[in-house]
Amino acid sequence: MGVCDAQASDAPVGKPTEMSSPHLPKHVPKVAGIDSTVPAPPHTKAPLAGVPAAAAPADAAPADAAPAPGALITDRLAGWVSDLTTLHELTERLIKTATLDDALHEVLGAGAALVGARRGMAVLEPADGFGPTATIGLGLAHADLGTIETVPRGATSYGRLLDGLPDPGRVPEPIAIHDVRTEEGLDPRHREVAARLGYAASYALPLATEEAGRIGAGVWLYDEPAAPTDRQRHLVGLYGRFATEHLARLLQVERARVQVSTVAEELLPSRLPRVPGVLLAARHRTGPRGGGDWYDALPLPEGALGLAVGSVSGTGPSALAAMGRLRASLRAYAVMEGEDPVAVLSDLELLLRLTEPARSATALFAYAEPARRRLVLAGAGHAPPLLVGERRTEYVETSLSAPLGMLSCWEAPSVELSPASGETVLLYTDGLLRRIGDPIDRAFARLHAAAASVPRADRDDPGAIADHVLRTVLPDGIDPAVEGEDVVLLAARFD
Structure with a gap:
């Protein structure tokens, strides 16, 4: 189907998100490593927080009017380009990190921007059990991290991601808690800690791939009941897979350094x-x-x-x-x-x-x-x-x-x-x-x-x-x- 045919078939709709997954025109190339079936973004909002939306033309029709032919596809393409640009910038910043600590802080900040959260924590805990392990926070003091760790591990999102699956090669699904106060099955201590620290929702992402295995998990906290959109989930998932591979490389370097240092000390x-x-x-x-x-x-x-x-x-x-x-x-x-x-x-x-x-x-x-x-x-x-x-x-x-x-x-x-x-x-x-x-x-x-x-x-x-x-x-x-x-x-x- 050509571009003109695609334009003719686009009838007015109530919400873009209710449409089926969009298809790129034949003349638009795919980008290596990026899934082209990104959930369609609402074209009245910016593709990501802090990233300006595509500017509307001067002669744009009123909001309650039917979109001009091809406007929907143009907006989608603009959103995809914006998302790709954002992912490129975030991964470029991540690849410049040379230590596990710096990389974890960068992952926390980038993930918070992608899912629209203000605070979070990252847990480094390789599935093979050989370490090293670490827990760092974004907008959370050391005492706050200690308070979160008082929740039984099996009741936390990161604990379920790291311990919930017996197969270390399987990548677990992210865990979203839309409202800590009303979510069913939560441990009472979890609700108590959330109330004390002032967060109402969370989104936990496994730092894992089939090749690297499970390296750890990232958890982002919302001040109000909320959850990332499908599009935000897709973007942070892409970033998380890249971040996992980078962390796995840094993990190998750190282990090699420790081994060399140990041998040197033994000699x-x-x-x-x-x-x-x-x-x-x-x-x-x-x-x-x-x-x-x-x-x-x-x-x-x-x-x-x-x-x-x-x-x-x-x-x-x-x-x-x-x-x-x-x-x-x-x-x-x-x-x-x-x-x-x-x-x-x-x-x-x-x-x-x-x-x-x-x-x-x-x-x-x-x-x-x-x-x-x-x-x-x-x-x-x-x-x-x-x-x-x-x-x-x-x-x-x-x-x-x-x-x-x-x-x-x-x-x-x-x-x-x-x-x-x-x-x-x-x-x-x-x-x-x-x-x-x-x-x-x-x-x-x-x-x-x-x-x-x-x-x-x-x-x-x-x-x-x-x-x-x-x-x-x-x-x-x-x-x-x-x-x-x-x-x-x-x-x-x-x-």
Whole structure:
């Protein structure tokens, strides 16, 4: 049927919503991912809240007059274009989110606009049970969310969506409560909480698809008895399916980050040794892909102590595995010849060239005798330690040397250091300097200024010193979603 035939067949009707689903003219292409059978919108209202309706022509007929030929189809097309534009803008905003928390807040705001609600809550609860889980609110304080959670879970809309179906691959239908006061079968506690928080109706949408499974649910609350129209349901359903796929991708990234972080922590010391004459503290922050930065502290014969920090090139599981092998090897060499840090690093360099020829590493090893307050250290392409005390804050002068694996034969002279009573030696990896974001000389200056500004009350606690330095040079902390190197700090305070 052509456009002219369609126009001729359109007789005046009372309400557009009572008509059968509209059919697009043949010359109007379908849009990928969008169902063309959108319920027909009332052409006297805007397609969505906040989106202006298509402007009426200047010579439009009065409202009680029969529509001009083709006017109904024109209005429908205008409504569809407006809806597609709105969905495009909302999905573009969602796709820019990089964390689960940001994505959930974006979904809540977009869903509220699409269904015409003012408040809502989103529950992240993957059906596989591996987490993570979260509950956030829109226009609801933390205490309000806690009040909602006092309703028996099986009586809530989100609980029915998340727990009501035994098949995790099946997508449940949305749940609309038109009026909490008159809805049959509601739990009395549900009505009590609704009255306390001042909402009268709700619309709950599963965040689920057949491919991603059930990720969670979104619930939007109305101040007065209400329910979304068929058209609003259709639009929020389209958006919800897209949002679920995006949340599923972010969920995979978050789980991978947690797994990498867990592996990295397991490869590092579970606790620091207790050696008379010295107090130890360590801080380790891992990036989203996991780097090869590490630290170690091991007791040695005759009350000595071995301190080490280092970094393996690369990121991800292979770098973590290489870091674990390198750290274990250094421990063995430290036990055999720890009094000579140069020999320890020379053995480590030979092992690295033989077993990991395509990889390089930086390392610093210090042989400490706490009873004598004496350190002998050597570094391979590593940043110099920082000495922090009441009367001085200065870098330890070490000779420049290449990283391990860069030269056919590595060797560098060692340096001897005698910390005063109460002074702290701060070892760190290059990742800290790079995370600061300034050129290397300014990064060193900022790190020195941070160490010099440690409050007097915190100078007896190596952990407090490390925390102060991190807060000062990285005031926003380390965003786990932002690519970057690991950060390692190892502080040793001598009595």
